[in-house]
Every structure is written in structure tokens, then in C-alpha cells.
Amino acid sequence: MMRKVPLIVILGSTGTGKTKLSLELAERFGGEIISADSMQVYTNLDIATAKATKEEQARARHHLLDVATPAEPFTVTHFRNAALPIIERLLTKSTPPIVVGGTNYYIESLLWDILVDTQEGDSKNSSLLTQQLADETLAAMTTAALHQHLASIDAGSANRIHPNNRRKILRAIEVYQGTGQTLTEKLAEQRQRPGGNRLGGPLRYPHTILLWLRCQQDVLNARLDGRVDGMLQQGLLKELRQFHDENKAVTVQAYTSGVLQTIGYKEFVPYLMKHNEQQDEQIEEYLRTHAYRLPSKEELKQEGLPVGIDLLRACCDELKLVTRRYSKKQIKWINNRFLGSKDRQVPDLYELDTSDVSAWPAAVYQRAEFIVESYRSGQLCEIEPMAKRVHPGADLNEETSNFCAICERHFVGEYQWGLHLKSNKHKRRREAKRRKEREQEQEAERQQSTADKVFVNETKPETLA
Structure with a gap:
């Protein structure tokens, strides 16, 4: 019997065990792992971004880790252009690609044809453009002025993009200036293709399995808090200091568009800017003698504590808050874009509960293995996929x-x-x-x-x- 080779995608919030399952499935089915994490593509910050360790990477081949530096941009388009050839090559060899990560927009760019390139090799219309603006001019314009300019060349995009979303406004302008067509026109072409919908073009790989790792929110919150504390013991402070010192010359724009806006780095910038390596060493010594536990708010009132440990505690608290908030955002994205899209071709999505770590073998790995093996062998899977749901705004105009x-x-x-x-x-x-x-x-x-x-x-x- 000819076995199907599916594209395996592991979704889930931060801290749900995506790395663990990806390694287990890669070893079981001889697959290779493609990281879909917008921050793990950058070199360094291994601890802050919870990157697979060297030992874990040795268990299965990994792709798209450490492929960019903080000084260079790496967008979702860069990711898609790098990942698609890897997937095609693996499928040709009958090797299962295992896409794993928490950057859901990255994953979407692989599953569906939804991106619009800002450049074309032979832009016949570019010479006809009468409203070309130089990059320097665009960079100097306020966001409000950029939105007004976009409205003059692409009213549809100006209506669809929030006036404060500078990144998306610039991208729409770049599409027009680089291709001679408006973003609205290009999106219309995607949507009109067979299988297209309001979110973009059709499904790229029909043989796809989606595994969604879920965790009870209170359990996940405690797990995320403990994860931050564990990072300190792994050497987070030293890693952040080294990264901060090496990237002082990076442009200010990078703080809003690249690795410098990483959850796990930007929260510590106040501490890193105010204190130096000498304070780091004093705090590290304190942490070593206190089982890497930061002092409580009451304990911070005591005398004799290392200088700066109060600010470091505040940064850690902020990281915990931001991480919990991000995990909820990831869940909302999957519910809306994968389960709640009315007319979108969405592969079956299987839910795996990772709340109880002791139940992992039966509740997570064995179920995932059974789902993949059933698909590969063409047998009916007894585990039911999640039911699709209708988003309350499905029939409303979302581009006004x-x-x-x-x-x-x-x-x-x-x-x-x-x-x-x-x-x-x-x-x-x-x-x-x-x-x-x-x-x-x-x-x-x-x-x-x-x-x-x-x-x-x-x-x-x-x-x-």
C-alpha cells in the first residue's frame, strides 16, 4: 500500500510542549523539523526564546534556527521563501516535514497562499507610477501622513488597515511601488483563485495534519511563570547582557521590527540600560545562594540586597505577564483563523491536552502517533478532529x-x-x-x-x- 507523506504541523501556545512532541514524532517517523518561530530564526538568545538545545537538535535535523542576525530584517516573506523549498524537498524524498512553532502567521504563510510579494522581477507598470516615494521619505513621514498617502494610491487598503499600523501601511505602499499594482488588486487575484477566500489564496498542501497542543489556562500560567524562573538558572541574565552589549549599534528601528522586540529581551532593557556586568555578577551570586529565587516584594524592603535586583524582579514580573498575555493571543488566533473561518480550506485540527505532564505518553504522544500513522496508512482515524465553528463576524465586512x-x-x-x-x-x-x-x-x-x-x-x- 502506498503511504501518504503528510505535512505535520504542531500548533500551540508558549509552554505547551511543542518542542518535545516534535522531537518524538521526528524520531518515530524519520521526519525533519522546521521551526516556525519568528524569534528563533535569529542567532543567540537561545534561553530567552526557548530554542531547542544542542542536545535536542542532535536528535533530529532542524531547519530555520539561527539563520539571521539582529542587524538584518527577517520577515514572514523571508520565512516563507526559505521554508517552502525545504518542505518540497522533504516531500519529494517521502520525509515528513514537521513544522513547529508559536508564530501562527508564519505557519499560515506555508499552509495557504496568502502573502503578496513587494517586488516583481519585471515590473512593467513601475515606470508609470507617478507617486513613487523614496525610502528615506517614507521613513521620515508620520504614520498619519503615510496612511493619507496610502489612501491616495490604494483606498481599499487604507480602509482595511488601521491608521496606527505603520508596518502594514508601509507594506501596502511597498507593494504598489514595487509591482505597479495595489495590494487590494493583488489580494483580489488571490481570492478569486479556486479555493480562495476572504483571507487569501487556496490551501497549498492538501495532505496536512494539524496538532494543537492545549493546556488548562491556570496550569499553563503556573508553567509559564516557572519557565521564567528556570531561565534565570540556565543563565538568562548573562545571555541578555552579552546580547545587549553586542547590539548597541543596531538601529532604533530594529527595536520595533526585529529580534530586539523579542518577548524575553525587551522586557529586560530597563535593567540592562541602567546596570552593568558588575551588578549582574552580584545578583548572580545572590541567586545561586537562594536557589535562583528572586526576593518577594516584602523581601525587597530588606537591606543588603544586591543593587538592581528590585528592577530585575520587576522585569521578570513583566515578562511573566507578557508571556501569559501572548499565550492567550495565540489561542485566539487559532480559534479565529483555523477553526472559525467560514469559507477557508482548513485541514483537520486535532486537540491534544498537555495539562498533565505525567499523562503525556498516553494523552499526547500516543494519540499524535496514532493520528499520523492512520493518515499515512490511509486508515480511518478513530480520534475525531475538532469541530469547526462559525465566527460571529463571518458574514460581516471586515475591510471597512x-x-x-x-x-x-x-x-x-x-x-x-x-x-x-x-x-x-x-x-x-x-x-x-x-x-x-x-x-x-x-x-x-x-x-x-x-x-x-x-x-x-x-x-x-x-x-x-
Whole structure:
């Protein structure tokens, strides 16, 4: 019997065990791992980005780790262009590609034809463009000015992209300047292809298995907090200091577009900027003698603590908060883009519960193995995939903008606009505005009444004594 060779994709929030499962499946099925993590593509910061260790990488071949430096940009387009040839080569050899990572947009770029290149080899229309702007000019423009410029060349994209989203605005402008076509036109071409939908083009690989590692949120939060504490013991502070010192010359723009905005680095910038390696060593000594446990808020009031440990504690707390928030964002993305897309071709998505680490062999690995083996052998899988659901905004126009004058905020899409209008925050501000207007009207009426009385008194004829 001819065995199918599927593309195996492991999704999940930070801390759910994606690396562990990818290694187990790679060893079981002879696969190779493709990292889909937007921060692990960069050299260094191995601890901060929870990169697979050298020992783990030795268990199976890994791709797209340490392929860029902080000084160079690495976008989702770079990732797609690097990953697709690897997948094609592996499938040709009947070797299962195992895509694993928490950057869901990276994974989407592989599964569906959704990206638009900003350059074309032979742009016949580029010479006809009358509104070309130099890169230096674009960089110097405010985000509001960029959005106005985009509206003049591509009204559809200006309506679809939030006025504050500088990165997406610039990308839409770059598409027009590099290809001679608007982003709106190119997206329309994608959507009109067989299998296309409002999110872009069709599914690229029909033989795909999606494994979603889930974890109870309270368990995951505790796991994420413990993970941060464990990073300190692994040498996080030393790694961050070395990285910070080596990249002081990197441009300011990199702090918003590259590895310098990594969760796990940017949270520590306040400490790294204020203190030096001498303080690091004193704190490391303290941590070694206290089982790598940072002092509590009450303990921070004690005397004799290393200088800077209070700020380091605040940075760690911020990292824990941001990591928990990011994990929820990852879950929301998968629910909306993988399970809640009404007209999108989405492969079956299987849920694996990683809440109980002791139950991993039966609850996670064996189930994943059975799902993959059933698919490869063409047998009916007894494990049911997750049911698709209908997003409440599925039939609404998501490419229109609205501005709330009361809250002074822009909203893209009818769904978000509807949620805002129903929100308590908007209702409170609306009522506050109405109350203020009523008070102003009452004050105006009072002043007018007073003025009328004065006028009557001043014009009343004097009476004779």
C-alpha cells in the first residue's frame, strides 16, 4: 500500500510542549523539523526564546534556527521563501516535514497562499507610477501622513488597515511601488483563485495534519511563570547582557521590527540600560545562594540586597505577564483563523491536552502517533478532529474602517466596530459626553436667563418719587 507523506504541523501556545512532541514524532517517523518561530530564526538568545538545545537538535535535523542576525530584517516573506523549498524537498524524498512553532502567521504563510510579494522581477507598470516615494521619505513621514498617502494610491487598503499600523501601511505602499499594482488588486487575484477566500489564496498542501497542543489556562500560567524562573538558572541574565552589549549599534528601528522586540529581551532593557556586568555578577551570586529565587516584594524592603535586583524582579514580573498575555493571543488566533473561518480550506485540527505532564505518553504522544500513522496508512482515524465553528463576524465586512468620535479610536471591520458600540466603556463615555452637553446647555440657559434679567432691569423706566 502506498503511504501518504503528510505535512505535520504542531500548533500551540508558549509552554505547551511543542518542542518535545516534535522531537518524538521526528524520531518515530524519520521526519525533519522546521521551526516556525519568528524569534528563533535569529542567532543567540537561545534561553530567552526557548530554542531547542544542542542536545535536542542532535536528535533530529532542524531547519530555520539561527539563520539571521539582529542587524538584518527577517520577515514572514523571508520565512516563507526559505521554508517552502525545504518542505518540497522533504516531500519529494517521502520525509515528513514537521513544522513547529508559536508564530501562527508564519505557519499560515506555508499552509495557504496568502502573502503578496513587494517586488516583481519585471515590473512593467513601475515606470508609470507617478507617486513613487523614496525610502528615506517614507521613513521620515508620520504614520498619519503615510496612511493619507496610502489612501491616495490604494483606498481599499487604507480602509482595511488601521491608521496606527505603520508596518502594514508601509507594506501596502511597498507593494504598489514595487509591482505597479495595489495590494487590494493583488489580494483580489488571490481570492478569486479556486479555493480562495476572504483571507487569501487556496490551501497549498492538501495532505496536512494539524496538532494543537492545549493546556488548562491556570496550569499553563503556573508553567509559564516557572519557565521564567528556570531561565534565570540556565543563565538568562548573562545571555541578555552579552546580547545587549553586542547590539548597541543596531538601529532604533530594529527595536520595533526585529529580534530586539523579542518577548524575553525587551522586557529586560530597563535593567540592562541602567546596570552593568558588575551588578549582574552580584545578583548572580545572590541567586545561586537562594536557589535562583528572586526576593518577594516584602523581601525587597530588606537591606543588603544586591543593587538592581528590585528592577530585575520587576522585569521578570513583566515578562511573566507578557508571556501569559501572548499565550492567550495565540489561542485566539487559532480559534479565529483555523477553526472559525467560514469559507477557508482548513485541514483537520486535532486537540491534544498537555495539562498533565505525567499523562503525556498516553494523552499526547500516543494519540499524535496514532493520528499520523492512520493518515499515512490511509486508515480511518478513530480520534475525531475538532469541530469547526462559525465566527460571529463571518458574514460581516471586515475591510471597512469606522472612527468613534466619542472614544477617539479607529476600528477596522464591522465585527470589532459592533463590539465597541456595545462595550460598557463606550457606553460610559457616551453617557458622560451627553451629561456634559446637558450641563453645558443648562449653564448656557442660566447665563442667558441672567442676561435677560439684567437687560430688563437696565431698560425699565424710572418711577417718579
